[in-house]
Amino acid sequence: MSNFQVLLVAGTHGNEINAPWVFDQWEQNPDLLDRHGLQVIPVIGNPIALEKCQRYLQRDLNRSFTPEFLNSSKFTDLEISRAKYLFELFGPKGKSSSQIVIDFHSTTSCMGTSLVIYGRRPADLALASLIQNRIGLPVYLYEGDSSQKGFLVEAWPCGFVVEIGPVPQGTLNSRIIKQTFLTLKICLEEISKSITGKSCFPENLIVHRHLKSIDFPRDFSGKPIAFIHGDLEGRDWKTITQESPLFEDLKGEIVRLSDYSCQDEVVPVFVNEAAYTEKNIAMSLTKREVWTFDENWKDAFYELIS
Amino acid sequence: MSNFQVLLVAGTHGNEINAPWVFDQWEQNPDLLDRHGLQVIPVIGNPIALEKCQRYLQRDLNRSFTPEFLNSSKFTDLEISRAKYLFELFGPKGKSSSQIVIDFHSTTSCMGTSLVIYGRRPADLALASLIQNRIGLPVYLYEGDSSQKGFLVEAWPCGFVVEIGPVPQGTLNSRIIKQTFLTLKICLEEISKSITGKSCFPENLIVHRHLKSIDFPRDFSGKPIAFIHGDLEGRDWKTITQESPLFEDLKGEIVRLSDYSCQDEVVPVFVNEAAYTEKNIAMSLTKREVWTFDENWKDAFYELIS
Numbered sequence: 001m002s003n004f005q006v007l008l009v010a011g012t013h014g015n016e017i018n019a020p021w022v023f024d025q026w027e028q029n030p031d032l033l034d035r036h037g038l039q040v041i042p043v044i045g046n047p048i049a050l051e052k053c054q055r056y057l058q059r060d061l062n063r064s065f066t067p068e069f070l071n072s073s074k075f076t077d078l079e080i081s082r083a084k085y086l087f088e089l090f091g092p093k094g095k096s097s098s099q100i101v102i103d104f105h106s107t108t109s110c111m112g113t114s115l116v117i118y119g120r121r122p123a124d125l126a127l128a129s130l131i132q133n134r135i136g137l138p139v140y141l142y143e144g145d146s147s148q149k150g151f152l153v154e155a156w157p158c159g160f161v162v163e164i165g166p167v168p169q170g171t172l173n174s175r176i177i178k179q180t181f182l183t184l185k186i187c188l189e190e191i192s193k194s195i196t197g198k199s200c201f202p203e204n205l206i207v208h209r210h211l212k213s214i215d216f217p218r219d220f221s222g223k224p225i226a227f228i229h230g231d232l233e234g235r236d237w238k239t240i241t242q243e244s245p246l247f248e249d250l251k252g253e254i255v256r257l258s259d260y261s262c263q264d265e266v267v268p269v270f271v272n273e274a275a276y277t278e279k280n281i282a283m284s285l286t287k288r289e290v291w292t293f294d295e296n297w298k299d300a301f302y303e304l305i306s
Numbered sequence: 307m308s309n310f311q312v313l314l315v316a317g318t319h320g321n322e323i324n325a326p327w328v329f330d331q332w333e334q335n336p337d338l339l340d341r342h343g344l345q346v347i348p349v350i351g352n353p354i355a356l357e358k359c360q361r362y363l364q365r366d367l368n369r370s371f372t373p374e375f376l377n378s379s380k381f382t383d384l385e386i387s388r389a390k391y392l393f394e395l396f397g398p399k400g401k402s403s404s405q406i407v408i409d410f411h412s413t414t415s416c417m418g419t420s421l422v423i424y425g426r427r428p429a430d431l432a433l434a435s436l437i438q439n440r441i442g443l444p445v446y447l448y449e450g451d452s453s454q455k456g457f458l459v460e461a462w463p464c465g466f467v468v469e470i471g472p473v474p475q476g477t478l479n480s481r482i483i484k485q486t487f488l489t490l491k492i493c494l495e496e497i498s499k500s501i502t503g504k505s506c507f508p509e510n511l512i513v514h515r516h517l518k519s520i521d522f523p524r525d526f527s528g529k530p531i532a533f534i535h536g537d538l539e540g541r542d543w544k545t546i547t548q549e550s551p552l553f554e555d556l557k558g559e560i561v562r563l564s565d566y567s568c569q570d571e572v573v574p575v576f577v578n579e580a581a582y583t584e585k586n587i588a589m590s591l592t593k594r595e596v597w598t599f600d601e602n603w604k605d606a607f608y609e610l611i612s
Contacts, residue, residue: 024529025556032556108474168414168474170580172522174536174554181556216478223330230480248480250331250338250487274476 007098014049015169019104036192066150101156107165116161123158126301133202208286215280311345313404320355321475325410342498372456407462413471422467429464432607439508514592521586
């Protein structure tokens with residue numbers, strides 16, 4: 001057995017309680033889920049925030065994995081300290097080093113079960129291809145937006161975020177629990193298969209490439225003056241066009257995609273995620289692209305897991 | 307014009323942001339909604355909690371209107387102070403006294419638009435009858451459960467809570483905003499009609515009478531070991547029977563209504579309300595009853611508004 005290890009994270013945000021609950025049940029009932037001989041470390045990202053059912057205490061843990069924070073000892077915020085702890089213990093050079101990390105989240109947006117990858121790292125693309133090929137999950141490729149950085153998975157050589165919704169913060173939900181459990185199971189199966197050389201890579205990877213994020217229309221004091229249009233609410237992943245309504249208000253005024261400088265056809269994601277209001281994000285717009293599977297992705301992935 | 311006044315409250319819980327948003331828009335655009343000559347006071351219940359998008363800071367404001375808290379000066383909690391302030395200013399003996407209060411909430415439960423009344427005060431039953439007769443909203447009659455007391459509307463001679471869901475805490479939602487706005491409009495219209503003697507009372511009032519609240523199954527440490535069954539999630543107001551599943555876990559074990567001492571047929575409400583987990587409430591069970599409209603209700607109501 002090599003030193004290859006998979007780090008599984010839940011509760012990076014303390015009010016996303018479904019994945020932590022699944023981890024807890026798994027710990028108490030190890031037979032629930034076969035590890036397929038993999039070395040697997042399940043860990044709660046932000047246990048103090050989870051205890052309080054808050055997204056975070058001092059700052060967003062999932063924006064705290066920047067090299068600046070990880071390589072300095074001058075920051076004392078709880079979440080930066082936690083990021084350093086997780087990275088130093090489970091990071092690629094850690095005592096219990098992990099090469100792959102999967103970070104399980106939930107969202108108030110109607111994202112179904114989806115994967116988020118950060119940038120175009122070949123090993124990420126290979127792993128996402130395996131999962132998408134197996135159960136057809138949509139992939140959101142987040143890149144090139146400097147306003148949001150320091151995501152947990154970026155600090156590991158390979159990994160992605162699993163986002164499942166819609167679910168209100170702080171509630172256990174049957175569908176979200178089962179989808180989390182199923183996705184966890186599939187991830188372990190696919191990683192296991194790749195180690196024994198039984199992986200089945202697809203010809204294509206469909207990605208939804210991040211274009212830009214859009215804020216709510218706001219007044220001079222910063223208050224939202226409109227809300228997500230009823231036709232868009234709950235319709236993440238559906239293509240919209242220039243005339244599509246994005247926001248409306250009680251006077252019946254409508255803001256359309258054409259009011260923004262954007263491509264003719266885009267796919268909105270993270271529509272009305274509760275936690276993003278503070279980040280001035282009402283939704284993100286993406287472009288759906290079909291990428292030919294690249295053998296280099298596979299090579300990078302195999303190099304990592306061997 | 308008499309001194310009759312209607313107090314409208316939103317944001318009693320600071321993370322239920324839709325009704326406060328509607329109030330804010332109405333303030334900025336008074337033409338949005340006709341007051342029909344009524345003296346109306348819209349107020350934010352817990353503005354500091356709303357600012358922070360938290361349910362409350364120190365204790366639940368909507369459990370802080372007990373006579374003990376209202377008649378004492380020894381409590382210094384923010385929410386008790388706020389309760390005293392609201393009661394002393396807008397209560398029946400206040401400088402700006404209001405006879406009716408309507409308290410607008412939202413919930414993560416699939417409650418649709420519904421009314422909650424506390425106990426069997428005749429004037430409440432009359433007003434609820436008017437609203438139900440106009441737009442058919444279900445009425446939850448909360449009574450006889452000493453574990454939850456000190457609700458805001460109980461401190462006024464007449465009033466009810468409007469509960470609208472499902473919506474995650476902290477998100478503006480098109481449907482919830484429009485339902486809040488419509489219910490507000492209907493309430494003002496019906497109260498206005500009652501003042502000019504044009505009310506149309508129904509022959510019956512359908513109530514869902516509180517029987518008991520049920521907690522999640524928990525382990526010795528207090529952690530939930532099961533979640534709301536998928537067949538029940540999102541199905542508030544639907545009659546269930548002894549064999550109906552209430553909870554399930556990842557091992558496939560099911561807890562049914564028959565596992566509780568209860569009536570044969572009950573109607574669950576507030577299924578999986580996020581804020582009730584801390585109150586050890588996974589749902590409340592009610593009995594649907596059709597009550598004959600009582601002329602005494604009308605008399606009590608007219609006495610109040612005259």
